[in-house]
Amino acid sequence: MKLVRLRDASRPRITLTLEGQAIEAQQGDTLLTALLAAGAGHLRESEFGDGPRAGFCLMGACQDCWVVVEGMGRVRACATLAAQGMEVRRG
Numbered sequence: 001m002k003l004v005r006l007r008d009a010s011r012p013r014i015t016l017t018l019e020g021q022a023i024e025a026q027q028g029d030t031l032l033t034a035l036l037a038a039g040a041g042h043l044r045e046s047e048f049g050d051g052p053r054a055g056f057c058l059m060g061a062c063q064d065c066w067v068v069v070e071g072m073g074r075v076r077a078c079a080t081l082a083a084q085g086m087e088v089r090r091g
C-alpha cells in the first residue's frame with residue numbers, strides 16, 4: 001500500500017529511518033502516514049498468517065499498525081507522530 005499526499009505538501013520536512021533506510025516525512029504526519037507515503041508498503045507481518053499489514057482502523061483501535069521505535073518500544077503507527085531522527089522497525 002502507498003499513500004499519496006493530496007494536500008498540505010508545504011509542511012516542514014523531517015527525516016526518519018525505517019529498517020535503517022532514510023525516509024522523508026512532513027512535520028505533523030503520523031508514523032503510519034509517514035511510512036506509507038514514503039513507500040514502505042507494509043508496517044508489520046500478521047502473526048495469524050494472512051500476510052503483511054498496513055493498518056486498518058487508523059484511529060488506534062485495531063492494533064494492526066504496530067511498529068517499534070528506538071527508545072519508545074512498540075507503538076501504534078497511526079497514533080504516534082513522526083519526529084525528526086526517529087529510528088523505526090516494522091513491528
Ligand code: FES
Pocket residue numbers: 054055056057058059060061062063064065066076077078079
Ligand atoms: S491502524 Fe488500527 S490501531 Fe493503528
